[in-house]
Amino acid sequence: MSIKFLSKISFAVVTVALTASPVFAENVIRWASQGDALTSDPHAANESPTHSASRKVYDVLYYNDKDMKMTPWLATGHKLVNAKTWEFSLRKGVKFHDGSNFTADDVKFSIERALSPTSDLKGDISSIQEVKVINPHTVQIITKEPNPIMRNQLTNVFMMSKAWSEKHKVTQPQDRAGKQETYAVRHAMGTGPFKLELREPDVKTILVKNNNWWGLKTYPHQVDKIIYTPIANQATRVAALLSGELDFILDPPLQDLDRIKNTAGLHLEQTAQVRTIFLGMNQGVKELLTSNIKGKNPLSDQRVRQAMYQAINVEAIKKKVMRGYAVPAGLITPPAVHGYTEALNKRRPYDVSAAKKLLTEAGYPSGFSIQLDCPNNRYINDEGICQAVVGMLGKIGIKVNLSAIPKTLHFPKIKNRETDFYMLGWGVSSLDSHYVFNYLVKGADKGWNGTGFADADIDATILEIGKEVDFPKRDKMIAKVWQKLRDNVNYLPIHHQVIVWAMSDKLDIPIVADDGVRFIYTKFKK
Amino acid sequence: MIAYVIQRAFQALAVMIVVSLVSFMLFNFVGDPVDNMVGQEATYEERVAMRDNLGLNDPFLVQFARFVGNAVKGEFGISYRIQRPVADLIAERMPATLELVIASAFLSVLLGIPMGVYTGIRPNSWLSRSILVGSLVGVTLPTFVIGILLIYIFSVGLGVLPSFGRGEAVQLGWWSTGFLTVTGWKAIIMPSVTLALFQMTIILRLVRSEMLEVMRTDYIKFARARGLPNQIINFGHAFKNTLVPVITIVGLNLGSLIAFSIITETVFQWPGMGFLFIQAVGFADIPVMAAYLVMVAVVFVSINLFVDILYFVVDPRLRADKTVAAGN
Numbered sequence: 001m002s003i004k005f006l007s008k009i010s011f012a013v014v015t016v017a018l019t020a021s022p023v024f025a026e027n028v029i030r031w032a033s034q035g036d037a038l039t040s041d042p043h044a045a046n047e048s049p050t051h052s053a054s055r056k057v058y059d060v061l062y063y064n065d066k067d068m069k070m071t072p073w074l075a076t077g078h079k080l081v082n083a084k085t086w087e088f089s090l091r092k093g094v095k096f097h098d099g100s101n102f103t104a105d106d107v108k109f110s111i112e113r114a115l116s117p118t119s120d121l122k123g124d125i126s127s128i129q130e131v132k133v134i135n136p137h138t139v140q141i142i143t144k145e146p147n148p149i150m151r152n153q154l155t156n157v158f159m160m161s162k163a164w165s166e167k168h169k170v171t172q173p174q175d176r177a178g179k180q181e182t183y184a185v186r187h188a189m190g191t192g193p194f195k196l197e198l199r200e201p202d203v204k205t206i207l208v209k210n211n212n213w214w215g216l217k218t219y220p221h222q223v224d225k226i227i228y229t230p231i232a233n234q235a236t237r238v239a240a241l242l243s244g245e246l247d248f249i250l251d252p253p254l255q256d257l258d259r260i261k262n263t264a265g266l267h268l269e270q271t272a273q274v275r276t277i278f279l280g281m282n283q284g285v286k287e288l289l290t291s292n293i294k295g296k297n298p299l300s301d302q303r304v305r306q307a308m309y310q311a312i313n314v315e316a317i318k319k320k321v322m323r324g325y326a327v328p329a330g331l332i333t334p335p336a337v338h339g340y341t342e343a344l345n346k347r348r349p350y351d352v353s354a355a356k357k358l359l360t361e362a363g364y365p366s367g368f369s370i371q372l373d374c375p376n377n378r379y380i381n382d383e384g385i386c387q388a389v390v391g392m393l394g395k396i397g398i399k400v401n402l403s404a405i406p407k408t409l410h411f412p413k414i415k416n417r418e419t420d421f422y423m424l425g426w427g428v429s430s431l432d433s434h435y436v437f438n439y440l441v442k443g444a445d446k447g448w449n450g451t452g453f454a455d456a457d458i459d460a461t462i463l464e465i466g467k468e469v470d471f472p473k474r475d476k477m478i479a480k481v482w483q484k485l486r487d488n489v490n491y492l493p494i495h496h497q498v499i500v501w502a503m504s505d506k507l508d509i510p511i512v513a514d515d516g517v518r519f520i521y522t523k524f525k526k
Numbered sequence: 527m528i529a530y531v532i533q534r535a536f537q538a539l540a541v542m543i544v545v546s547l548v549s550f551m552l553f554n555f556v557g558d559p560v561d562n563m564v565g566q567e568a569t570y571e572e573r574v575a576m577r578d579n580l581g582l583n584d585p586f587l588v589q590f591a592r593f594v595g596n597a598v599k600g601e602f603g604i605s606y607r608i609q610r611p612v613a614d615l616i617a618e619r620m621p622a623t624l625e626l627v628i629a630s631a632f633l634s635v636l637l638g639i640p641m642g643v644y645t646g647i648r649p650n651s652w653l654s655r656s657i658l659v660g661s662l663v664g665v666t667l668p669t670f671v672i673g674i675l676l677i678y679i680f681s682v683g684l685g686v687l688p689s690f691g692r693g694e695a696v697q698l699g700w701w702s703t704g705f706l707t708v709t710g711w712k713a714i715i716m717p718s719v720t721l722a723l724f725q726m727t728i729i730l731r732l733v734r735s736e737m738l739e740v741m742r743t744d745y746i747k748f749a750r751a752r753g754l755p756n757q758i759i760n761f762g763h764a765f766k767n768t769l770v771p772v773i774t775i776v777g778l779n780l781g782s783l784i785a786f787s788i789i790t791e792t793v794f795q796w797p798g799m800g801f802l803f804i805q806a807v808g809f810a811d812i813p814v815m816a817a818y819l820v821m822v823a824v825v826f827v828s829i830n831l832f833v834d835i836l837y838f839v840v841d842p843r844l845r846a847d848k849t850v851a852a853g854n
Contacts, residue, residue: 032690035805039609046565123567174609176563177579179601181610201608202805203691203797231690231795232805235674240689243681377808408557408810415570429567439566446570 026224027524029507031517032237033250036202036230041184042158043113044173046120048427051156052516056207056226057097058158058190061088061107062151066510066521068274068336068431070152073215074102074159074191083146083469084129090137094214096161097195104133109162109171111141118173124429125153146467148474152430164189193219193520194226204229219520226519241266241502248503250517254323254381260502269511270325273499275427277379278332279372279389279492280414281305284452288420290371290401298368299420305489306348307358311396312389313350314494321384326495331482332426332436334496336513339433339478344486347493355396367397373419374402375410380497386423389494414450422450425497427514433478437462441485453490534834538827542820546597549819550590559606559810580606593816603813607806612817616799621701622692623791623798627783629718630725635776637722638729645730646737646768647760657730664727669786673720673793680716688713690795717794721787725779732775736768777833781826 037053038045063073075088094102108131114121115128127147132140141150165171168183188196193215194207207226229246231237234253240246242263252260252268260266281299282288288297298304314328330347333340359367374386383404390400400421413419426448428435439447442462443454461477468474485491501511508523560576568576577583581592596602602612641661645654663672681689693709695702704710740746741764749759788800795801799818806814 036608038607041609044609045563046567120564120568123565123569123572174604175579176604176606176609177581178604179611181604181614185609200797201610202802229691229795232801233670233793233795236677236690236793236795239674239677239682243685243689245681245689406557406808408559408561408808409555410557411561412558415573427566448566 027222028225028227029223029248029519029522030227030229030246031248031250032229032231032240032246034230034232034234034237036205036228039174039185039201040188040196040199041170041173041182042160042188042190043110043116043119043121044185046124046156048514048516052514053205054158054188054190055192055516056194056519057188057192057196058160059094059192060156060158061090061154064155064431064512064514066512066518068513070155070431074107075151075154078151080469081140084143086141086143086147086150087134088139088141090139091214092137094191095212096164096191097189097210098161098164100161100163102159102161102191103136104139105136106159106162107131107139108133109165110159111157113160113165113171113173114157116172118175120173121157125157127153146469148467148469148471149430149432149434152432156429159191161189193221194223202230215520221520221522222524223519223522238502241504244504247507248501248509248517250501250515252500252502254325254500257323257325257500257502265505266502267505268500268502269509270498270500271511271513272327272334272336273427273497273515274334274336274431274513275379275425275497276329276332276334277382277385277423277425277494277497278329279494280422280424280451280490281308281492282417282420282450282452283490284454285417285420288370289418290369290420292369293364298362298364301362302489303358303362304364305492307355307362307396308393308398309355309489309492310348310351310358311355311398312392312492312494314347315350316392317385317388318495321381321388322495322498325380325498325500327498329493329495331486332440332491332493333428333433334513337428337431337433337436339475339482341479344479344482352395359396359398364397367399369399369401370421371401371403371419373410373413373422374404375407375423376404378407378410379423379425382423382425385494415447417446417450417452419450424448424450429514433482434462434465437465437478437481441481441490451490453488455484458484530838531835534831538831541827542823543594545823546594546816546820547590550593550816551586553810553812553815554586556807556810556812556815559812562809563606597817597820602817605806605811605814607809607811607814612813615802615814616817616821617700618702619797619799619802621703622695622796623784623787623800625704626714626717626721626787626790626796626798627780629714630722630783631776631780633718633722634725634729638726639733639772642730642733643737643760643765646734646741646764649734649738658734661727661730664723667723669720669724669789670793672723673716673790676716676720677793687716692797717790717796720793721783721790724786725783728779729772729776732772733768736771737764740764740767774833777829781822781829784825785822 035049037050038047039050042054042058059074061073061075063071065071074091074094076091077089079087081087090104096102111128111131114125127143127145128141129144130142134140170182170184174182174185186199193210193213195210197208198206205228209224231240237249238252238256241249257268261268283299285297287294318324318326318328328347330345331340372386374383376383386402386404390402393400414422414424426436426440440449442449442459458481461481465474465477499515503509506525509517510521512518560573564573564576581589600613605612605615641657645657648654677689680687691713692704693713694707695704695710696706704714746759746764749763787798788804791798791801792804802814803818
């Protein structure tokens with residue numbers, strides 16, 4: 001072996017050693033949650049963990065910031081040209097991870113891709129008729145009807161590169177009846193704050209800082225690397241945090257929160273989530289499927305519904321089932337949603353004797369029997385909440401049989417009207433009441449409104465709210481629908497779900513109500 | 527011989543068809559995958575269109591025939607959950623599961639047999655008694671409790687072993703192995719112990735009872751009468767004769783190790799096939815569930831077939847001319 005060769009090797013070793021241990025330590029965040037994003041394709045799954053993952057690599061025109069405030073992002077401003085035409089000016093100097101420029105063509109392409117048949121976002125933005133490129137930094141979106149919440153609906157429409165998508169033949173999202181996996185399922189290239197370095201679904205995802213991100217001046221974060229590992233078992237997830245293998249977990253189980261709080265070097269963050277848990281009652285049918293009362297429907301009587309409402313002690317559920325991590329609800333939508341007010345959220349008092357009296361007035365002095373359908377793997381302690389409700393309604397003579405089943409079986413029951421009494425939780429991606437009304441209040445034979453409630457006047461108002469661009473007038477209509485819902489007791493609100501994040505004291509990541517991590521706000525403590 | 531093998535192979539094929547039919551029928555009870563595949567905003571019509579596109583609205587037998595037709599060609603479709611071809615997913619996850627199973631099988635044999643022999647030879651010593659009491663833990667404690675206990679002791683308490691994952695894996699062709707890195711070895715210790723414990727107990731108890739049986743036989747007494755040293759009697763005469771049933775059980779249990787690994791993999795976030803399957807069940811990911819169940823059936827059926835053929839080789843009575851054996 002020659003000296004020259006040896007010196008070459010030693011040079012190589014020194015170089016590797018130098019580059020491997022930089023002078024400044026890297027800021028790495030190792031984190032976990034229960035389940036991985038379904039895909040890296042930003043338009044293929046309309047699901048919050050997937051959106052949360054996309055938001056790190058891809059940017060949107062309007063961004064929901066850490067306080068859930070809509071902020072101009074790749075769009076810098078808008079103008080309503082006429083009732084059906086929105087014009088957006090785009091941020092200049094924005095580059096994709098591959099160095100190419102972000103232009104109006106990419107916006108047109110991305111929105112059209114999100115509207116394509118295999119996209120899962122098409123329902124969210126179905127009001128869009130056409131996207132017009134005016135110049136490289138201006139686009140117009142033309143809607144079928146006037147759409148007051150166009151910008152809110154764009155907060156999950158991620159911007160992809162037209163050239164990159166064409167190059168890799170991913171101009172449409174994955175067709176799940178197809179045979180081949182498309183390139184975008186495990187690869188991502190956007191304009192966002194982080195670049196996707198490694199993607200092994202269900203195993204590991206590594207993101208690295210995009211040093212050319214346009215937002216670095218406004219959001220000067222110091223996160224160099226993010227390593228994500230899904231850990232399905234909650235005990236294992238907590239153990240990994242306690243043992244220091246992780247810096248942050250998104251979904252610690254309620255029973256472990258005290259332990260985490262009392263561990264040196266760890267802390268919790270909590271906030272009310274944009275999701276409310278409530279019970280629906282089928283008041284529209286002539287006879288219930290699971291009740292001993294035949295020939296009539298006790299739930300059709302407003303007094304019965306109010307009796308059930310007043311018999312449920314939500315404070316007890318909060319204390320015993322949720323260990324304090326819940327906000328009692330009087331409205332089926334949480335504070336972050338436009339249209340929510342404190343007055344509407346005030347609950348009718350918990351009063352068992354008043355409830356009994358109402359039930360007697362309605363003609364059911366000895367109550368009735370009914371089945372409550374409940375998911376057991378969807379919401380925080382969902383089955384526990386239902387068990388508590390069974391006991392509480394039992395006190396006023398309503399004998400409830402509980403059927404707790406997995407979500408894949410539970411939700412079809414609601415949508416096909418095969419349940420009399422059910423639990424549902426509702427998150428609001430657009431942060432606007434119209435979204436709630438459209439799915440949960442408007443009369444429909446199939447779909448999420450399993451209450452059988454249908455009111456022509458209310459339906460017409462909901463249609464108006466969807467189109468009205470005069471905001472004060474629109475707000476009045478929203479308030480009217482909520483009041484009607486409250487008086488009529490369509491639903492039995494339980495609570496607004498509270499989310500808790502657990503993290504190392506080295507980090508400070510502000511918690512966000514949609515449960516999606518915004519790493520750009522991370523602060524490191526020395 | 528050939529006729530025997532062909533006969534067994536046909537039986538195996540019949541078992542395969544029945545297994546896939548039954549598992550396919552079960553999918554009707556896991557719920558509607560479409561609900562998980564589209565957002566809550568999707569309209570009723572969009573959901574119906576999705577079901578049509580996936581062929582979920584077809585009659586059961588049509589769906590089954592299509593599945594078998596594709597499976598024969600090696601096509602298992604795209605996972606509803608992570609949108610990747612199922613065949614790729616299983617090929618990627620299989621090395622992790624097999625390495626875990628092999629490590630556990632080694633552990634259970636290497637620990638189970640010596641302990642079984644010892645407790646068989648000295649049934650009344652205090653060590654034997656404590657081994658037997660200790661082995662009750664292996665039989666009675668559920669796998670996930672053992673796993674969590676280990677994690678709390680060795681990861682949270684002592685901080686010496688990783689609580690989840692497989693460490694760094696090295697790619698050797700299409701096979702990814704964790705046996706070439708330190709982190710990989712560290713990561714496999716707790717999952718393989720957890721998975722091995724139950725098997726080890728079974729082997730221990732089997733070897734022990736076989737040893738007790740053999741030690742009472744005449745040829746052992748005769749060997750003692752000849753004045754042979756204990757070592758030769760214990761290992762040369764007694765232990766050798768306990769091995770036949772042990773080998774059978776170890777072979778057959780390889781299949782159940784693969785099946786049991788579902789729980790161990792979930793506890794340790796081990797990226798294997800069992801974990802893939804559990805997540806598929808939660809999502810009603812029919813293509814993955816179907817492919818996994820068929821694959822497990824293939825493993826069981828081929829192990830059984832292999833054992834049957836092995837018997838044929840080992841046991842001269844099966845080989846003998848049947849007419850002669852019948853005394854005609």
